[in-house]
Amino acid sequence: xxxxxxxxxxxxxxxxxxxxxxxxxxxxxxxxxxxxxxxxxxxxxxxxxxxxxxxxxxxxxxxxxxxxxxxxxxxxxxxxxxxxxxxxxxxxxxxxxxxxxxxxxxxxxxxxxxxxxxxxxxxxxxxxxxxxxxxxxxxxxxxxxxxxxxxxxxxxxxxxxxxxxxxxxxxxxxxxxxxxxxxxxxxxxxxxxxxxxxxxxxxxxxxxxxxxxxxxxxxxxxxxxxxxxxxxxxxxxxxxxxxxxxxxxxxxxxxxxxxxxxxxxxxxxxxxxxxxxxxxxx
Numbered sequence: 164x165x166x167x168x169x170x171x172x173x174x175x176x177x178x179x180x181x182x183x184x185x186x187x188x189x190x191x192x193x194x195x196x197x198x199x200x201x202x203x204x205x206x207x208x209x210x211x212x213x214x215x216x217x218x219x220x221x222x223x224x225x226x227x228x229x230x231x232x233x234x235x236x237x238x239x240x241x242x243x244x245x246x247x248x249x250x251x252x253x254x255x256x257x258x259x260x261x262x263x264x265x266x267x268x269x270x271x272x273x274x275x276x277x278x279x280x281x282x283x284x285x286x287x288x289x290x291x292x293x294x295x296x297x298x299x300x301x302x303x304x305x306x307x308x309x310x311x312x313x314x315x316x317x318x319x320x321x322x323x324x325x326x327x328x329x330x331x332x333x334x335x336x337x338x339x340x341x342x343x344x345x346x347x348x349x350x351x352x353x354x355x356x357x358x359x360x361x362x363x364x365x366x367x368x369x370x371x372x373x374x375x376x377x378x379x380x381x382x383x384x385x386x387x388x389x390x391x392x393x394x395x396x397x398x399x400x401x402x403x404x405x406x407x408x409x410x411x412x413x414x415x416x417x418x419x420x421x422x423x424x425x426x427x428x429x430x431x432x433x434x435x436x437x438x439x440x441x442x443x444x445x
Contacts, residue, residue, distance in 0.1 A: 195219075201237050210241045217241075232261035236268050243275055251275050266295035266302065273305045282312035300326040304336050316343050334363040338370045345377045346442070353377045368398035372407070379407050380442075387411040402432035406439055 200208050200216025208216075217238035221231055239254030255272035262268065273288035289305035296302060307322025323340035326333050337360040344353035357374035364370050375390035391408035395401065409424030428435045 201234050203237070210245060213241050214238055228261040232258040232265065232268065235261065236265075236271065239271060243271070243278075248275050248279050264295065266292045266299060269295065270299070270302050270305060273302075273309075277305060277308050277312070280312060282309050285309040286313065298329060300329040300333050300336065303329065304333065304339075307336070307339065311339070311343070316347070319343060320347075332359065332363050334360040334367070334370060337363075338367075338373050341373050341377065345373075345380055350377055350381050354381070366397060368394040368401060368404070371397070372401065372404050375404065375407055375411075376442075379411055379444075382414075384411040384414045388415070400431055402428040402435045403438075405431070406435045410439070410444055 197216040197219040200212045201220055203213050203216075217234040220226060220234035221238070226234075235254045235258040239251045239258065242248070242251035242254060252272060252275050255268055255275065258265070258268040259272070269288050270292040273285050273292060276282075276285035276288060286306060286309035289302050289309055292299060292302035293306055303322055303326040307319045307326065310316075310322055311319035320340055320343050323336045323343070326336040327340065330336075337356040341353045341356035341360060344350075344356065354374070354377045357370065357377055360367075360370040361374055371390045371394035375387045375394060378384070378387035378390060388408055388411045391404045391411065394404040395408070398404065405424045406428035409421040409428060411421075412418075412424060413421030432438075
């Protein structure tokens with residue numbers, strides 16, 4: 164990570180894995196190929212077929228409300244994956260109207276609002292999802308992201324902490340809290356979070372980048388270079404990792420290597436210099 168732009172990239176990847184596909188109530192078993200397509204239980208059907216199946220159920224006669232809600236939710240998840248966010252929000256909204264007690268539908272809509280940077284609606288939906296299911300670390304995580312997007316870092320840290328209390332190995336929450344703690348100067352606590360995130364997700368470039376950032380701020384330049392290099396091995400053209408490694412290399416006396424990394428980072432993202440300057444690196 165660090166920084167809002169890279170946090171959003173991290174959230175996009177994480178949210179893609181968080182979409183909650185609904186299942187039919189126990190009393191309603193699929194009786195058609197359209198239901199099989201819509202449920203897509205083994206993730207074997209292409210998006211167009213899932214949409215076709217769910218649409219058929221939605222338009223069907225005498226379909227119970229909660230069953231129709233499943234179809235709206237599952238179609239909304241396909242739309243989300245395809246970045247058709249307006250249709251996704253509409254479908255999740257219909258699912259919520261039909262089965263408002265299901266926190267998964269509200270959480271899914273919250274995550275679309277996160278991806279579209281709509282902090283106000285993200286906060287409303289994830290707060291509602293947390294009320295419906297107080298034991299959901301995902302809902303608390305989404306609410307924390309919304310607070311961060313609103314510029315309320317203290318509340319965001321508290322929200323990530325709530326999610327971590329429910330799931331101590333919640334790597335995404337640890338990663339985000341790591342960055343915010345580092346920005347607050349709490350480097351020891353930040354490193355503890357990043358260490359957990361990297362242990363849980365050792366091949367995640369964003370989490371390696373976050374820990375490298377903590378090492379950079381701490382003056383542990385060898386460790387920063389090692390983590391940035393590992394992150395770049397997974398994501399070679401990531402401007403934050405290149406720029407951070409460049410700074411660490413310069414601090415270690417490798418002027419040529421540092422200059423090359425910084426030049427490569429600026430070519431990818433001309434705003435990277437200003438971004439790191441805002442973190443105190445001139």
